Every structure is written in C-alpha cells, then in structure tokens.
Amino acid sequence: MSDDEHRARRGERQRPPARERSARHRSEQRPSERARRTDPARLTAYTAMREIADGAYANLALPRLLRDKRLTGRDAGFATELVYGATRMSGLYDAIIASAAGRPVGKIDANVLDTLRLGAHQVLGMRVATHAAVDETVALARQVNGAGAAGFVNAVMRRISERDPDEWVDLVTQGITDPVERLAMRTSHPVWVAKALRAALIGHGAATPDDVEASLTALLEVDNEPAKVSLVARPGLSSLDELEGWGATRTGLSPVGAVLDEGDPGAIDAVRDGRAAVQDEGSQLLVLALASANVEGPAAADERWLDLCAGPGGKAGLLAALAIERRIPFVANEISEHRADLVWQTLAAARAAARDADTSLKVRHGDGRDMGEVDPAAYSRVLIDAPCTGLGALRRRPEARWRRSPGDVAALAWLQRELLSAGIDATAPGGLVGYATCSPHLNETRFVVADLLKRRDDIEVVDARGLFVDASGEQLPALREGPYVQLWPHVHGTDAMFFALLRKTG
Numbered sequence: 001m002s003d004d005e006h007r008a009r010r011g012e013r014q015r016p017p018a019r020e021r022s023a024r025h026r027s028e029q030r031p032s033e034r035a036r037r038t039d040p041a042r043l044t045a046y047t048a049m050r051e052i053a054d055g056a057y058a059n060l061a062l063p064r065l066l067r068d069k070r071l072t073g074r075d076a077g078f079a080t081e082l083v084y085g086a087t088r089m090s091g092l093y094d095a096i097i098a099s100a101a102g103r104p105v106g107k108i109d110a111n112v113l114d115t116l117r118l119g120a121h122q123v124l125g126m127r128v129a130t131h132a133a134v135d136e137t138v139a140l141a142r143q144v145n146g147a148g149a150a151g152f153v154n155a156v157m158r159r160i161s162e163r164d165p166d167e168w169v170d171l172v173t174q175g176i177t178d179p180v181e182r183l184a185m186r187t188s189h190p191v192w193v194a195k196a197l198r199a200a201l202i203g204h205g206a207a208t209p210d211d212v213e214a215s216l217t218a219l220l221e222v223d224n225e226p227a228k229v230s231l232v233a234r235p236g237l238s239s240l241d242e243l244e245g246w247g248a249t250r251t252g253l254s255p256v257g258a259v260l261d262e263g264d265p266g267a268i269d270a271v272r273d274g275r276a277a278v279q280d281e282g283s284q285l286l287v288l289a290l291a292s293a294n295v296e297g298p299a300a301a302d303e304r305w306l307d308l309c310a311g312p313g314g315k316a317g318l319l320a321a322l323a324i325e326r327r328i329p330f331v332a333n334e335i336s337e338h339r340a341d342l343v344w345q346t347l348a349a350a351r352a353a354a355r356d357a358d359t360s361l362k363v364r365h366g367d368g369r370d371m372g373e374v375d376p377a378a379y380s381r382v383l384i385d386a387p388c389t390g391l392g393a394l395r396r397r398p399e400a401r402w403r404r405s406p407g408d409v410a411a412l413a414w415l416q417r418e419l420l421s422a423g424i425d426a427t428a429p430g431g432l433v434g435y436a437t438c439s440p441h442l443n444e445t446r447f448v449v450a451d452l453l454k455r456r457d458d459i460e461v462v463d464a465r466g467l468f469v470d471a472s473g474e475q476l477p478a479l480r481e482g483p484y485v486q487l488w489p490h491v492h493g494t495d496a497m498f499f500a501l502l503r504k505t506g
C-alpha cells in the first residue's frame with residue numbers, strides 16, 4: 001500500500017491538485033501503457049469477492065484467504081475494508097457504476113463488476129487518492145479480467161472519480177420519490193429490508209410514525225460501520241482482567257464483556273482455549289438475563305438447562321459456564337451435524353470444567369422440535385435462539401442483506417413457532433423459556449410470541465427489562481415499554497437482538 005492509502009485508511013483527505021493532474025494524465029493513458037500488476041491486498045480482496053459471489057461468507061472466506069496469502073497488519077486491514085465495504089455498499093455502487101458505464105450492471109460481466117465495486121469503494125468509501133484507486137483498479141482488471149476489460153474499467157473509474165460521494169447519491173436518487181426508498185439507496189439496503197426495519201422500530205416502540213425517519217437513518221447508517229470486536233469472558237473459565245491483559249477494554253455494558261480495538265482475537269490464549277470468545281454484548285446480556293431470572297415451583301427444585309438451537313455455540317458457551325458454576329446439568333442441542341460439532345469444540349473448556357465439577361454437560365445432535373416429546377417438562381431454563389433472517393446483525397455480515405428475501409421471513413415463521421412451542425413443552429412448570437432472535441423483524445419476534453400466547457394457556461410473559469443490567473448493575477437505557485427487550489445497534493451499540501421471557505405456568 002502507498003502512503004496515500006495509509007493516510008486514506010486513517011480517514012485523511014489526500015487529493016492535492018498536482019496529484020489530481022497526475023491522476024488525470026495517468027488515467028488518460030491507454031491501459032496497455034500500464035501493464036503492471038496490482039498489489040496482493042487488492043488481489044486477495046478480489047478473490048474474496050468472487051468467492052462471496054459463489055455463496056461464501058465474507059467472515060469465513062476472507063480470514064482464510066488472508067492466511068493463505070500471508071497478509072497481516074495494514075495489508076490485511078486494507079483488504080478487509082475493501083471486501084466488507086464493497087460488499088455492503090454494492091447496492092449503491094451498482095447504481096453508480098451503471099450510471100458511469102451507461103448500461104445496467106446486469107449487462108456487465110460479473111467478474112468485471114466486482115473489480116469495479118472494489119474500485120468504487122476506494123474512491124467513494126475509503127478516500128484512497130484518486131490516481132491510486134484508478135490505476136490499481138485498472139491494474140487489477142488487467143490481471144484478472146483481461147486487457148479488453150481493463151479499458152472499460154479505466155473509462156468507468158474515470159467517470160466515477162469525477163464526482164464526490166454526495167454528488168453521486170444525489171444523481172442516483174433523483175428519480176426516487178419515496179423517502180424510505182431514497183434512504184435505502186443512499187445507505188445501500190434492499191428496499192424491503194429498510195421497510196421491515198422501519199416497521200420494527202415503530203412496532204417495538206423505539207420510534208413513532210412521526211419521528212421514525214431519524215431512527216431509521218441512524219440504524220441503516222450503523223449497518224455500514226464496521227462492528228467492534230466484542231469479547232466475552234466465560235465466568236469461571238476466564239475473566240475480564242485476563243482479557244484486559246491482552247489489550248481488551250471493558251465497555252461497562254455487559255458484566256462479562258470487553259472490546260478489542262485492534263489485533264487478532266484468535267491470538268488470545270483464552271479465546272483459543274474456549275474460556276473466552278468473540279460474542280456480541282447483546283447476546284451476552286440476554287444469556288445473563290435468562291440465567292438470572294427467578295424460576296419457581298417444580299422447576300426451581302431441580303434445575304436443568306437447555307439450549308435448543310445451540311450451533312455454533314456462542315450463547316451455549318456462556319450458558320454452560322454459568323450452569324457449571326451452579327452445578328446445574330446443561331444440554332446444548334443442534335440440528336445440523338456440522339454445527340453440533342462446532343458446539344462440541346466451542347464447549348471444550350466448559351466440558352473439562354464440567355468434568356472437574358462433576359456436573360453434566362451434553363451436546364445433542366437432533367431436531368429441537370422433538371425435545372418436547374423427548375424430554376417433556378424436564379428443564380428449568382430453555383434458551384431458543386431461533387434460526388432467523390439476521391437482519392439485526394447486518395454490520396457483521398456484509399453479504400447478508402443481499403442474500404435474504406421477504407420469502408425467508410415467511411419460511412422461518414413456522415419453524416420459529418414450532419421451536420418455541422417445543423421449548424415450552426420441554427420446560428417444567430415454573431420454569432422459563434427465553435426466545436431470542438438476531439432480527440428485530442416483527443414477524444420473527446413479537447408476532448411469533450403473540451401467536452403462541454394466543455394458542456397456549458400454559459405460559460405467561462415475564463417483563464425481561466429489569467434483567468438487562470450493565471456492569472454496574474443499572475438497567476439498560478431505552479428499553480421502552482416492555483415486556484420484551486429489543487436492543488438496537490444505533491442505541492445500545494449491540495446487534496439488534498430481540499428477547500422474550502415466558503414462564504411455564506402449567
């Protein structure tokens with residue numbers, strides 16, 4: 001990376017007129033006059049983009065490629081920002097590329113389009129100096145798309161770099177009259193996602209129809225900001241002091257949480273051993289809430305805990321640690337064999353601790369919908385972290401917004417109801433069921449619980465707000481009227497986790 005790019009990554013503008021003149025001169029050269037190759041960071045970013053186009057997940061594909069290419073430090077950071085930014089912003093960038101190219105992106109070869117998305121992000125999203133962004137994108141195109149494509153990329157990149165980001169947004173939104181659709185384009189979200197999140201903000205009481213635009217804007221903008229790396233110190237296995245020793249900082253939000261501002265969490269001994277883990281603080285808080293609520297009646301006499309949908313094991317890791325401290329038997333269930341294996345690995349440290357404490361910790365591979373029949377009324381606390389669209393964690397999964405569709409919400413709705421019903425069947429009278437999603441979509445959250453409350457007479461809702469307490473014991477702010485808890489990235493700094501707490505009454 002050049003000095004300009006390092007400055008750009010620090011957010012400094014670097015576009016002196018002389019360089020601009022030089023950029024114009026260089027970009028007006030025929031691509032064949034500039035036959036050099038691009039740098040490994042951009043090439044790796046391009047390879048990741050192609051894998052993502054084939055269905056890979058950015059958070060899995062990119063770290064593997066960075067390792068294979070031995071990219072570390074600033075180069076790894078640069079490649080990561082390129083891939084995450086170009087993928088997240090591809091809705092907006094595609095509109096800009098189409099305008100600059102004078103043709104719909106459907107008529108541009110998919111490989112070339114990815115090269116252009118990476119180039120657009122450097123110019124519009126990263127403030128890499130224009131000449132470097134254009135030259136390197138053309139060099140990348142020459143290397144991976146061929147000489148013919150490089151000429152086209154050169155022309156499109158030159159046009160993109162003629163306007164600043166605000167001018168482009170104005171241009172590509174000028175024909176859009178609906179304000180939510182305009183916002184969706186500006187913040188690069190599918191329109192249906194922006195509309196669903198708008199309805200969720202209102203439906204969960206976080207905004208009114210009159211003031212929702214400001215909240216929606218803040219929410220959609222946060223989706224485009226890199227999420228901090230949050231860590232959990234699993235109680236009894238690690239501690240916040242230990243994580244601080246590795247450079248993490250307590251946030252004060254989760255009593256067991258810290259953030260790592262820089263560095264690889266995988267380098268931390270406790271994370272490698274499974275005594276600590278990377279985990280959103282909203283997820284930590286809902287596990288702590290379920291574990292700290294009062295169970296009553298027969299459930300209180302014989303505590304046993306169940307995580308019904310445990311893969312890959314993040315919440316099970318925290319729940320298991322808490323169960324072991326209290327010598328409570330714990331079962332983590334998961335339907336996917338591969339993900340059940342991941343739970344087994346994630347719980348390695350907890351399994352050892354359970355053996356030492358002579359308490360039971362089991363990983364079950366099976367359909368959670370059967371648990372009501374397999375283990376009826378057997379558990380005192382059941383967590384149902386249901387499969388969902390993940391619309392509350394878009395900042396962590398750059399490709400997710402483009403993969404999901406409204407049909408997914410409908411397809412998941414029935415499964416979510418069946419899992420919640422089975423979880424209730426598996427709960428002993430007086431016991432608690434925590435229903436969670438990393439989506440605030442009303443059809444995956446309130447409506448699922450409301451439906452079960454209508455169909456069953458053996459459950460009641462417990463107000464969960466008082467159980468969401470920060471490191472100093474204070475209830476989290478802005479939890480609205482309850483009884484459910486809906487966290488928001490733009491308010492709480494967590495993923496948009498939903499949590500409903502139900503008590504089995506009969």
Ligand SMILES: C[S@@+](CC[C@H](N)C(=O)[O-])C[C@H]1O[C@@H](n2cnc3c(N)ncnc32)[C@H](O)[C@@H]1O
Nearest residue numbers: 309310311312313314315335367368385386387
């Ligand atoms: C949101 S994820 C759970 C995340 C997990 N609690 C964690 O914190 O790491 C939902 C999980 O439910 C699993 N799942 C889907 N259908 C299921 C079913 N019928 N029974 C049990 N698990 C299921 C999925 O494979 C997925 O691993």
